[in-house]
Amino acid sequence: SKPMLGERFQIPSRKDLDRSLIFGALLFGMGWGLGGYCPGPAITSLGSGSVNAVLFVVAMGIGMLLADRVISPILTHKALKN
Template sequence: MGALLVHLAAGLLFGGGLAVSGMVDPAKVTNFLDVAGKWDPTLAFVMGAAVAVTFVGYRLAFARGRPLIADRFELPTQASIDGRLVGGAAVFGVGWGLIGFCPGPALTSLGLGSGGTWVFAIAMVAGMIAARCVPASAKRAR
């Protein structure tokens, strides 16, 4: 039960931060990318703050030697950069730039009731399901 409450608190803090920073508005992202038009630099400040908080958080967490609510850290084991990673990052980046949403802000803004957000979220979930349907052998071959 304790882990569930920690996850709930982390999700509420993340969603609240997205709402306060205005990142639930896709125009923030698209205006940040529009350097020749209505450029809005606030996304850079949000990203900078997120990197600083993450840097400090990881330092504090790893200094403890083990997580607070788990037996060990679950860290990625693959350190190589392959085609799947580059391709996935490219698709994510293009989608983020075109639509102005990534998964966190999209899920956070579902409560605002915008039809476009719901369409994005449904398409995002469909893409996640489709990616899981690709056989493991095909994933390794790429």
């Protein structure tokens, strides 16, 4: 079998686990568990008019903005120092 939009499957060669990956996975899992929504279905749930879905998507958006504005520069700075 092969992917629909590519010549072959791309399998990552890196196998290391760093703090950023583990921390991100923990945050993702906690948000998913506490909110009760997976990010993709949460967006489609907006069509239902559910207040919980709206709150989850707004909180998810704020979290994404914070990660982009706060965490990414810190990680970039650390990467440049190494």
